[in-house]
Amino acid sequence: MLTNMYDRLSQKREAAEALARKQAEQEREAAEALSEMPVPVPVLRLDAEQNAFCIAGLNMQVPLGFSFRDIETTLAFATCEVTFSARRRIAPEGLDLPKAVELYVKNLRDRHAQMTLIRQSECLLAGHPALALDYLFPAGQEQRHARTVCTIIAHDDGQPRQWLEVSTQIDPNQARLADWLIAFDAMLAGMTA
Structure with a gap:
């Protein structure tokens, strides 16, 4: 119809x-x-001889041939002091990340007998598999909360593998530092080559 x-x-x-x-x-x-x-996530290549620092908006290039091993500085966040450090070492062949972190924790316990491991979690650092550790330890009469992110970076051009750790320590009793670990993680996530 x-x-x-x-x-x-x-x-x-x-x-x-x-x-x-x-x-x-x-x-x-x-x-x-x-x-x-x-x-x-882009996997960033570690170039041990390319180092620079940006300090208060001023860029300082380290001359070629120099490579960093240890950096430790004090930062101000919300008018409180926090420490920031980075270490780089050659990682022996055959040493995997879990074993390297186990040795790192053992060394922490040797230095800080009362160290308490709070959390260990998998993450990425510069696109490489990493482990993040949160732990507490006494520093004199005060307590410190630390976060360390560790990775082993292998090179495909025959360069030795590199251990890279980036850490921060704060006074966990400072309420103004409540957002620092979030800012620290964001800072690491924003690493570029």
């Missing part, structure tokens, strides 16, 4: 709306699938 012109227009409009809803649903599902895919 033939329907009138208005019914046919209505059917076409309803069909177009149903098609538009179906396409929108497919696009939404595709967008959700893309958002669930992990974003690849």
Whole structure:
């Protein structure tokens, strides 16, 4: 049976709306699938002889041929002092990250007999698999909370593997430092080559 012109227009409009809803649903599902895919993290290459510091907005390039081993500095965050340090060493062949971190924790316990390991978690440092340690230890009459992120960086050009650790220490009783560890993690996540 033939329907009138208005019914046919209505059917076409309803069909177009149903098609538009179906396409929108497919696009939404595709967008959700893309958002669930992990974003690849760039793996940064460690170049031991390329060193620079940015201090209060001033860039200082270290001459070629010099490579850092230890950096330790005191930073001011929310008018409180925090320490920041970075260490680099050659990592022996055959030493994997879990064993290296186990040795690191043993050395911590040797230096701080009352050290308490709070948490150990997997993470990335400059795109390389890393382990993050949170621990407490006494410093004189005060307590310190430290976070250390450790990784072993292997080179594909025959250079020796490198142990890299980045640490911070704070007074956990300073309420103004409540956001420092978040800022520290963001600082490490923002590392560039």
